[in-house]
Amino acid sequence: MEEKRIDLGKILKQQRMMVPLTLKELAVASSVSSSHLGRIERGERFPSARILRRIARPLGFDEDELFTLAGFLTPTGEGVAGESSPDYRGRQLDPYVARILAEEPVEVQRAVISILTILKSVATGLTTVK
């Protein structure tokens, strides 16, 4: 059961866009040069533990979590049966959308989601009636 090489860069980029941050902003927050961050995201470099540690919190990661994702730590049995592994694959939030929404208070953000949900239910209602 060989652990496949995960694309850490992709994960990091997804997370950065969801925060959202630009490379330069993350660079400032983490004290890591933006060019290096960019190379890491596109897989041209692999971050050292020191770098990984610096970017963990600005991205909202737990250090352990990120170290495990990077393959530095062996995925510890993950103690409690509780869930803790978000599905890091395939998601993508449009950067522009993320930026605009992030400027709104959280209540507004959530209200937007509520509206979206309503619209979706209406839409599916329409189509299912067919």
Next chain:
Amino acid sequence: MEEKRIDLGKILKQQRMMVPLTLKELAVASSVSSSHLGRIERGERFPSARILRRIARPLGFDEDELFTLAGFLTPTGEGVAGESSPDYRGRQLDPYVARILAEEPVEVQRAVISILTILKSVATGLTTVK
């Protein structure tokens, strides 16, 4: 609050002596060259996470333990992004909102923003008319 230096080398050497192992033996057990191990022990080199991980078990360390000793992990260790990290970032997209939105196609994401913009203009129209 610069990172303080710990003499990891001394700790490692002590541990190796107590096992006990020679550099060569540890080299075989860990797949790290004995010369490199020697330099690490006397502080001429600092081990990468990859190397540290390899020598942990043969020396009887837990990976986390050794990583913490090396300063790769913060002693407190636990500090999940969801709860205990106050505000490392000023503006932020609510994680739940981000997750939900990210599942929608980009067109939908942008449509949501459009709707939000319209609602906001209507709202400001109402309030300014006062």
Next chain:
DNA sequence: CTTGACTTTTGCCATTTGTCTAATTACAAT
């Protein structure tokens, strides 16, 4: 004292990491 089997240290060098700066690209606004 010398030999011989060890362990540890050193010299050298290929590879990788990370920064600074300069280019290039993307994209909102006109």
Next chain:
DNA sequence: ATTGTAATTAGACAAATGGCAAAAGTCAAG
């Protein structure tokens, strides 16, 4: 479509990492 600006990528280096092989040390017999 054009343009101004922010964001990403690329070029060129300096520094650190880690391996291999040869050079010291170490020490118990002979």
